[in-house]
Amino acid sequence: MEAILQSVLDVAGVSASLVFDGGGRLVAHRGHAVYDRALCEQISLVLVKAVDTVQLQQSDWDSITAQYSDGKLLLRNLGEAGGKSYVLAIIADATLNPSFATVAMRVAANKLKHALTGGSASGLSDTGPGSPPGSSPGSSPGPVSSTPGAAKLSSSGLTWSAAASGSLSRVNVADPASGAFLTRCVKELARHVGPMAKVFVEEAARRVSPEAPFSMAASARLVEDLGGQIEDAKDRMAFMTSLAK
Amino acid sequence: MIDLTTLTRLPQVKSAVLSDAAGGLRDASGNVDGEAVAAVTGYLTGALADTGDRLGLGPLQSISFSGRDRASLVLVRGDVVLTTVVEPAAALATVEKTVDAGGE
Numbered sequence: 001m002e003a004i005l006q007s008v009l010d011v012a013g014v015s016a017s018l019v020f021d022g023g024g025r026l027v028a029h030r031g032h033a034v035y036d037r038a039l040c041e042q043i044s045l046v047l048v049k050a051v052d053t054v055q056l057q058q059s060d061w062d063s064i065t066a067q068y069s070d071g072k073l074l075l076r077n078l079g080e081a082g083g084k085s086y087v088l089a090i091i092a093d094a095t096l097n098p099s100f101a102t103v104a105m106r107v108a109a110n111k112l113k114h115a116l117t118g119g120s121a122s123g124l125s126d127t128g129p130g131s132p133p134g135s136s137p138g139s140s141p142g143p144v145s146s147t148p149g150a151a152k153l154s155s156s157g158l159t160w161s162a163a164a165s166g167s168l169s170r171v172n173v174a175d176p177a178s179g180a181f182l183t184r185c186v187k188e189l190a191r192h193v194g195p196m197a198k199v200f201v202e203e204a205a206r207r208v209s210p211e212a213p214f215s216m217a218a219s220a221r222l223v224e225d226l227g228g229q230i231e232d233a234k235d236r237m238a239f240m241t242s243l244a245k
Numbered sequence: 246m247i248d249l250t251t252l253t254r255l256p257q258v259k260s261a262v263l264s265d266a267a268g269g270l271r272d273a274s275g276n277v278d279g280e281a282v283a284a285v286t287g288y289l290t291g292a293l294a295d296t297g298d299r300l301g302l303g304p305l306q307s308i309s310f311s312g313r314d315r316a317s318l319v320l321v322r323g324d325v326v327l328t329t330v331v332e333p334a335a336a337l338a339t340v341e342k343t344v345d346a347g348g349e
Contacts, residue, residue, distance in 0.1 A: 035300075039299070039300075042299060043296060043300065046292055046295055046296050047292075047296060049288075049292045050289055050292040050293050050296070053285055053288050053289040053292065054289065054310050056285050057282070057285055057310075058311075058312050058315070058317060060312035061311070062311055062312050062313070063310065063311055064308065064309070064310040065307075065308065065309045065310070066293045066296070066297070066307070066308050067305075067306045067307045067308070067309075068297045068302035068303045068304060068305055068306060069302075069303035069304050070301070070302050070303035071297075071300070071301075071302040071303065072302075073293070073296060073297070073300070073302065091300055091302075187278055187281045188281075190281055190284055190285055191281055191284050194284065194285075194288050
């Protein structure tokens, strides 16, 4: 895996390349001196929150580009392997040729997907002691997040399906109307709790309907449960009112 | 200033939301839940601006993300954030140039 990341690093303008998983855990990295492991671990924790946020808007995202005054940050979705999602990230300065970078990322992403799905744990040499990538969801020690929501995501072991299209891919629903209602709940809740809304809705749906697929019969209980996630009474009332319409 | 009405006249732009860096909605055009988009975009720009600070990349200027059928373009101009949804995704570069030309 490091050889693949090194090939990306060889592109002019690239300062560092790294792979992190859906829990924000750094899997592998290569970079110039200043981009050491500690910095890449910090960056992975922040970037995974950005990725979770993008997935609220576009669950089938393939690439993300952030343009700064002095450089670029490029992310590419590597999909899932072993129950975890992975992302390739490139940090580059202003001299980066975007066309070259795009080609290099595509090539690297294909190779990385192969390495990840092929179960080549030996290639994931940057993980350090601890459980290797590909272990069962939730078994990894995972990162410690500064926000309760993100910590909840890490401990839940939940990941987003790349195949999902705005729906809640990890929750069984009785019919399309129930699925649409869950999506609406996510949108409304996101106004009050931010990008972790989708995770909260998934967990709440399972709580209110543990034995059967979620249906509209459990919608009132779901709204009440989700309302409990909002501390501010005014916001909580606004949330519950919006879903009563 | 960016004119949302002009922007949404572009056939590839399906919606546009103008918000502030804190996620507050200022204006929206097209079939979109402006408040939800503004909140999510506010969080996203905050996270990526923080990343840029840590990496010494300077101020965040724009974010784009794309999937199979559509893409989104987020432009950051000081405290103003413009989020557009573009379809098809391949039209992203065209819209980016148009927005840049009209918004600078």
